[in-house]
Amino acid sequence: MTKKTITHNSRKITKAVFPVAGLGTRFLPATKSIPKEMLPVVDKPLIQYAVEEAVAAGVDTLIFITGRNKEAIANHFDKAYELEHELELKNKEERLRVVREIIPSHVDCIYIRQSEALGLGHAVLCAKKAVGNEPFAILLADDLIDGSGEPCLAQMAKVFEHTGGSVIAVEEVEHDKTDQYGIVQVENAADQRTTIQTIVEKPKPEEAPSDLAVVGRYILTPRIFDLLETTGKGAGGEIQLTDAISDLLGEQQINAYKFSGTRYDCGSKAGFLKANIEFALQHPDLVAQLEESSQKICGSAS
Ligand code: G1P
Numbered sequence: 001m002t003k004k005t006i007t008h009n010s011r012k013i014t015k016a017v018f019p020v021a022g023l024g025t026r027f028l029p030a031t032k033s034i035p036k037e038m039l040p041v042v043d044k045p046l047i048q049y050a051v052e053e054a055v056a057a058g059v060d061t062l063i064f065i066t067g068r069n070k071e072a073i074a075n076h077f078d079k080a081y082e083l084e085h086e087l088e089l090k091n092k093e094e095r096l097r098v099v100r101e102i103i104p105s106h107v108d109c110i111y112i113r114q115s116e117a118l119g120l121g122h123a124v125l126c127a128k129k130a131v132g133n134e135p136f137a138i139l140l141a142d143d144l145i146d147g148s149g150e151p152c153l154a155q156m157a158k159v160f161e162h163t164g165g166s167v168i169a170v171e172e173v174e175h176d177k178t179d180q181y182g183i184v185q186v187e188n189a190a191d192q193r194t195t196i197q198t199i200v201e202k203p204k205p206e207e208a209p210s211d212l213a214v215v216g217r218y219i220l221t222p223r224i225f226d227l228l229e230t231t232g233k234g235a236g237g238e239i240q241l242t243d244a245i246s247d248l249l250g251e252q253q254i255n256a257y258k259f260s261g262t263r264y265d266c267g268s269k270a271g272f273l274k275a276n277i278e279f280a281l282q283h284p285d286l287v288a289q290l291e292e293s294s295q296k297i298c299g300s301a302s
Pocket of ligand 1: 120140142143180181182183201202213214215216240241242267
């Protein structure tokens, strides 16, 4: 069967879905009453990095799929009149600017409650009405990506504009970690952009078709929603986005894209701490203050 490259009226991505309903149990007790997406890397919550990445790629509608105890996310992106007033009175102009610039004024936020935690695929399906019949992006805030020069989603949006086909960000992972990711088999693993042949959720290393893992950035065509409606439970007993993408592969060409930049797995403590250290080193005012600690780290490593 020849696969179609679907062409939509517009190849501009204006809507992004942020599944943020997960419980974040790996970070307990920190996440007992704070959403894991609100954990800060230096001075910004993880979700803000993802939102900034989406906005930089041209997105103007943010769709958050939330769950219980996630009010802090909506509060973070809402206007904080009292705080702004206090900062104004105290002439804290720089801090006022930081608070006001969390989200640009042309960007809208939509919050949809995922009533049951049935998996990533189910979370994405909750966005169906809000997205409508348009291609859209999905960003998993756990995967913090420092694009080298250009944010990851902006790189992917260019691939989408060029090909009109769905785009999934991928990177090589250690062979013994394939059971933590969606894993793809591609047409030409040496290319930065190539075509996906198969995709499977969290295969054991001995069953994995490759070591090329899906990271949390997707640009998908709206056909995925129809497929998600009939996707049954998969790995871990959850409705998996990966399984619906596998069905989509039977109909449409899907690109795997090796983004330029560094991904930090902020769903793990080590990845989260690494992100904090490396992002802190990008703040000139913190570098000097961190020198003593980094000497200690280097000293204990040698
Ligand atoms: C999800 C996806 C998986 C993907 C990963 C990227 O898994 O199901 O395919 O590789 O995100 O971070 P999760 O980390 O939510 O278990």
